[in-house]
Amino acid sequence: MLDAKHGGATVASVRDLKVHFQSKRGVVHAVDGVSFDIRDGETLGLVGETGCGKSVTGRSFLRLLPVPPGILAGGSVMFSAHEVCTGCEGTGCETCEGTGRKAGQDRSVNLLGIPSEDMRRIRGDRIAMIFQDPGKALNPTLPVGAQIAEVFLQHRTDELIALAGLPADTVGAVRRFASQSPRLGDGWLLSLPGARAQRRRVEEALATMVAGALAETQVPNPAKLMARYPHELSGGMRQRVMIAQALACNPDLLIADEPTTALDVTVEARILELIRNLQQRRKTSVLYISHDLSLVRRISDRVAVMYAGRIVEIGTTTEVFANPRHPYTRGLMAAVPGADTPRGRLAAIRGTVPELVDPPAACRFCGRCPYETSACRNNDPFLEAITPSHLVACFIDHPAPSGERPNYGRVTA
Amino acid sequence: MHLRDYILRRLMVLPVLVIGVSIVVFTLTRVGGSPIGIYLSHEMTPDEVAEIEARFNLDKPVWVQYIYWIRGIAMGDFGWSGVAAAPVADVFPLKLAATMELAFASGLVALFLGIALGTYAGARRNRLPDHVTRIVAVSGASLPQFWFGILLLIIFWAEIGIAPIGRSDATIFASIAHPTGLYTVDAILAGSPSAFWDAIWHLVLPSVTLGYGATAIIARMMRSALVEELQQDYVDAARAKGLAERIVLKRHARRNALVPTVTVIGLTFGFLLQGTITVEIIFRWPGLGRWMADSVLRGDQATLMTYVLFTSVLFLVVNLIVDLVYANLDRRVTLGK
Numbered sequence: 001m002l003d004a005k006h007g008g009a010t011v012a013s014v015r016d017l018k019v020h021f022q023s024k025r026g027v028v029h030a031v032d033g034v035s036f037d038i039r040d041g042e043t044l045g046l047v048g049e050t051g052c053g054k055s056v057t058g059r060s061f062l063r064l065l066p067v068p069p070g071i072l073a074g075g076s077v078m079f080s081a082h083e084v085c086t087g088c089e090g091t092g093c094e095t096c097e098g099t100g101r102k103a104g105q106d107r108s109v110n111l112l113g114i115p116s117e118d119m120r121r122i123r124g125d126r127i128a129m130i131f132q133d134p135g136k137a138l139n140p141t142l143p144v145g146a147q148i149a150e151v152f153l154q155h156r157t158d159e160l161i162a163l164a165g166l167p168a169d170t171v172g173a174v175r176r177f178a179s180q181s182p183r184l185g186d187g188w189l190l191s192l193p194g195a196r197a198q199r200r201r202v203e204e205a206l207a208t209m210v211a212g213a214l215a216e217t218q219v220p221n222p223a224k225l226m227a228r229y230p231h232e233l234s235g236g237m238r239q240r241v242m243i244a245q246a247l248a249c250n251p252d253l254l255i256a257d258e259p260t261t262a263l264d265v266t267v268e269a270r271i272l273e274l275i276r277n278l279q280q281r282r283k284t285s286v287l288y289i290s291h292d293l294s295l296v297r298r299i300s301d302r303v304a305v306m307y308a309g310r311i312v313e314i315g316t317t318t319e320v321f322a323n324p325r326h327p328y329t330r331g332l333m334a335a336v337p338g339a340d341t342p343r344g345r346l347a348a349i350r351g352t353v354p355e356l357v358d359p360p361a362a363c364r365f366c367g368r369c370p371y372e373t374s375a376c377r378n379n380d381p382f383l384e385a386i387t388p389s390h391l392v393a394c395f396i397d398h399p400a401p402s403g404e405r406p407n408y409g410r411v412t413a
Numbered sequence: 414m415h416l417r418d419y420i421l422r423r424l425m426v427l428p429v430l431v432i433g434v435s436i437v438v439f440t441l442t443r444v445g446g447s448p449i450g451i452y453l454s455h456e457m458t459p460d461e462v463a464e465i466e467a468r469f470n471l472d473k474p475v476w477v478q479y480i481y482w483i484r485g486i487a488m489g490d491f492g493w494s495g496v497a498a499a500p501v502a503d504v505f506p507l508k509l510a511a512t513m514e515l516a517f518a519s520g521l522v523a524l525f526l527g528i529a530l531g532t533y534a535g536a537r538r539n540r541l542p543d544h545v546t547r548i549v550a551v552s553g554a555s556l557p558q559f560w561f562g563i564l565l566l567i568i569f570w571a572e573i574g575i576a577p578i579g580r581s582d583a584t585i586f587a588s589i590a591h592p593t594g595l596y597t598v599d600a601i602l603a604g605s606p607s608a609f610w611d612a613i614w615h616l617v618l619p620s621v622t623l624g625y626g627a628t629a630i631i632a633r634m635m636r637s638a639l640v641e642e643l644q645q646d647y648v649d650a651a652r653a654k655g656l657a658e659r660i661v662l663k664r665h666a667r668r669n670a671l672v673p674t675v676t677v678i679g680l681t682f683g684f685l686l687q688g689t690i691t692v693e694i695i696f697r698w699p700g701l702g703r704w705m706a707d708s709v710l711r712g713d714q715a716t717l718m719t720y721v722l723f724t725s726v727l728f729l730v731v732n733l734i735v736d737l738v739y740a741n742l743d744r745r746v747t748l749g750k
Contacts, residue, residue: 064649124655131653136646141668141743154655180660229744245654 009040010080011253011285012061012111017075019056019065026357030056032309033075035383038253043279043286045300045317047293047332051353053309058255058289061111062123072112080108081126082252125155128246129255130275133262134238138230144241145226148210151248153180156209163205166198174198178206213244217274236267243274250282257289272299293336297321302389305329308364309356311383315390325392327369363394370411371396375403416737419748423733427726434725435486438718439479447471448714451495482718492715496707501719504704509723510594511580512700515692516685518616519624523685524678527628531635531674532667538640546632553629558688562622562695569618576618577611579697585611619696623688627681634677638670645669672743679735686724 019031031053038044048054059065060077111119111127131137139147152160157179161170164178173189176182177199190199207226214222217240230238239259246254256275260268276299279286290296296303297317304314305326313326324330331349351368363369363376379400383391392398396406406412442448452465466472470481485492491501534546569576581596589603597616600608642648643666651665652658689702697703701720708716740746 059649062653064652120655120657122655123653129650129653131646131650133646137650139647139651139665139669140745141672142664150651150656150660151654181657231745242650 010037011040011082012077012079013037013108014057014060015076015078017057017060017077018073019053019060020071020073022069022071023357025355027071029073029309029356029359030070031060032356032359033382034306034309034311035075036304036311036314038285038287039302041279041283041285042301043288043299045296045303046287046289046306047291047296047303048306049291049353052306054289054306055257057306058129058257058287061127061253061255061287062129063111063116063119064129076113077111078108079111079122079127079253081122083107121155124151124246124251125249126251127253127255128249128251129257130239130242130246130259132258134235134242135230135262137242138238140230143227143229144233144238145207145210145214145228148213148226148241148245148248149206150180151245152206152209152213153178155249160202160205160209163208164198164201166201170198174202178202209248213248214241216247216278217241217244219244234267235263236271239263239267239271240274243271243278247278247282247284251284254279254284254286255289256286258291260295261290261292268295275299293332305332308353308359310364310393312365312394313390313392314383315387319387319390323390325386325390325397326365326394327371327396328365331368369406371406371408372412373404373406375400375405378403416748420733420737423736427729430729431722431726432483435483435718435722436479438721438725439482442714442718443475443478445714446712448712450712486722491719494704494708494713494716496704496711496713496716501715505701505719505723507594508699508701508704511698512689512693512702514595514597514612515616515619515623515698515700516689519620519627520682520685522620523624523627523631523681526624527631527678528635528667528671528674530628530632532639532662532670534632535636535639535643535670536662536666538643543636546636550629550632550636553625554633556625558622558626558691559695561625562619562692565618565622566695577615580612580615580699581608582611582615619692619698622695623685623692626688627685630681630684631674631678635670635674638673639666642666642670668742672739675735675738675742679731682731683728686727 013036015035017031017034018029021028021030034053034057036044046054046057056065056070060072061079065072109118111122114122138144157175158168160178161175162168166174170178173182173186173195176186177190189195207223210226211222214225219225219237219240225233225237225241230241233241239262242259254275259275260271263271272295275286278284288296288300300317302315303317303320304311305320305328306312307328313320313324313329320329321333324333328349331347334347335349337346349368354364354367361380362378363372363381366372366376369376373395375395379395379402381393381395381398381400383393384398385391386397394406396408399405449462449466449469449471452469453462457465463472470478473481482492489502491505493499494501494504497504530546530550534543537543565576566578570578585608586596589599589605589608591599592602593599596612597609600606600612645666648661648666651661656665689698689700690706691702692698693700693702694706704716705720707713708720736748740748
């Protein structure tokens with residue numbers, strides 16, 4: 001449905017992403033050959049259990065891996081930022097749906113290959129991230145306003161100077177102040193009479209921008225909230241601050257790493273609605289990482305199911321939930337109790353996630369799969385299409401090079 | 414609670430603590446024997462001894478003697494120092510200035526060097542700079558000052574002969590006035606570069622000896638605190654905003670790592686004061702520490718008691734400052750609860 005509206009343009013495409021971790025027992029293949037696309041304006045839900053590599057995949061977009069011990073072992077993450085709409089020069093018109101920006105002009109970069117300076121220009125500006133626990137992702141020693149302000153200082157120096165009513169060619173200590181790159185002695189320079197007034201105007205402009213960003217998240221009294229410290233706010237408020245911070249520069253892609261896991265259910269609903277509203281207004285694509293199937297079903301346009309460092313099934317939400325093809329997806333869905341689930345024991349997938357140290361060339365779900373055969377133990381399945389939009393990595397739908405083909409009619413374990 | 418109210422409340426408790434400390438000091442000192450020793454000589458007859466005892470009220474009960482002592486202190490009379498052959502109150506400020514100059518020099522260096530080294534090492538965890546810093550820090554924390562100081566003295570004073578000993582050159586000392594007793598400050602006030610360099614030059618070896626251990630402790634603490642902070646989510650969140658690594662480190666991680674480090678810095682101050690005793694003896698520094706050591710050996714009780722009383726008050730004030738800095742760094746700390 002979204003494809004038709006946006007012409008199916010791709011914001012980001014991950015190809016054969018491999019992230020390994022060096023551990024004492026060997027190389028852990030945390031993400032092992034993951035490929036998927038994120039289309040313009042869509043929400044892609046990435047589901048899987050703890051440790052399946054979904055967070056690492058999400059962080060790869062911002063290259064936020066601990067390097068060592070995290071190793072980018074291969075693959076690419078191509079990203080094409082939106083460009084200023086040619087029809088309206090960024091003021092908002094029909095063709096760009098009022099956002100002033102447009103996807104398309106295939107000028108994509110490999111996020112894993114660009115210099116770190118370029119990466120920093122994308123972080124927080126074109127790609128932003130919301131973290132799982134807003135209590136931990138906000139710095140306890142800085143007021144929340146100052147933390148949001150950093151995004152503007154980093155990426156919106158020119159706008160800041162314009163809003164402060166200063167000439168665009170402002171240089172020296174004031175510009176360095178507005179781009180948070182102070183040099184030794186700037187404190188003294190900025191205390192001189194002329195600079196002090198300019199600095200105050202920049203600070204006022206900054207406060208206006210921060211208050212604006214906070215107001216977007218429907219917080220009461222944003223101006224007052226700015227001076228508060230994270231510990232003085234509730235969990236829901238903190239997550240609103242995180243969202244304001246993430247969406248401050250109107251990013252093209254938002255990585256939401258379980259943003260509601262640390263919140264209680266009533267707050268969760270409001271935060272989800274907030275993200276949804278902001279996303280639809282700004283046409284931001286969202287990669288929504290979660291272990292909560294029912295939540296992902298509610299908010300996603302498409303769903304990717306991850307297991308042990310691989311994507312095992314991907315398709316539109318309707319396809320995946322109406323016709324799950326991978327035994328793991330089926331197992332996950334069976335484990336969610338519904339209104340018609342009889343009392344008694346809950347369904348669970350037997351066994352535990354395998355250790356990903358030097359995995360063999362076999363299906364990762366072997367040992368837990370009720371339908372596995374010799375084909376699964378000797379061959380490594382990869383994603384293949386069963387409909388144009390629905391891909392599954394299982395020999396149930398595609399013949400294996402060798403061995404007996406599994407099918408849902410026969411339980412082998 | 415207002416900051417001013419909090420400081421006032423803490424300061425109001427101070428006299429109570431001082432009285433408590435004074436009782437402990439007095440009792441412990443008197444356990445070591447009567448202070449009459451420094452007034453006696455072998456030729457004295459028992460009558461003369463009794464006369465001296467009566468003159469200094471040493472024939473009265475101990476608690477009466479305590480009250481006499483406290484009353485004296487209240488009126489600015491801290492007793493007679495047998496070692497300095499002068500009233501304690503007259504000598505104390507001069508010696509204090511000497512010790513403070515030394516302690517400040519090494520304390521400031523330890524503070525900045527410790528934080529800088531710790532940050533440098535913590536940001537480069539398990540890489541060469543971290544290992545080098547670790548070696549420097551561990552040796553600094555484990556080399557005894559009396560050994561390290563003498564080693565420096567042998568190398569730079571005895572062998573190479575470039576380092577001076579004592580606190581200043583005699584002729585340069587006589588060339589300027591000393592209103593503050595801090596020779597570096599006096600030299601600046603007098604506008605004399607040669608006196609300033611002389612003061613600094615004399616300070617180098619003693620403050621290196623004194624500050625090495627403190628630097629090591631602060632650096633190690635800072636390093637481990639920073640390593641811990643760098644693993645926190647907010648550091649990645651700061652990076653995700655596109656901030657330069659320099660800002661992530663300075664504004665985010667280091668500021669938080671300073672919180673536990675400040676506590677250690679407060680404790681290090683006591684370590685420094687204690688160290689002045691050794692260092693002043695080794696480098697012939699005419700400060701409180703050396704005076705103190707002589708007083709202990711020669712039973713100069715008035716000096717001893719004044720010193721202990723003074724350092725206790727100093728410690729309480731330093732702790733107050735640490736608490737204030739702590740609350741300023743970490744807003745989750747509420748004062749006065």
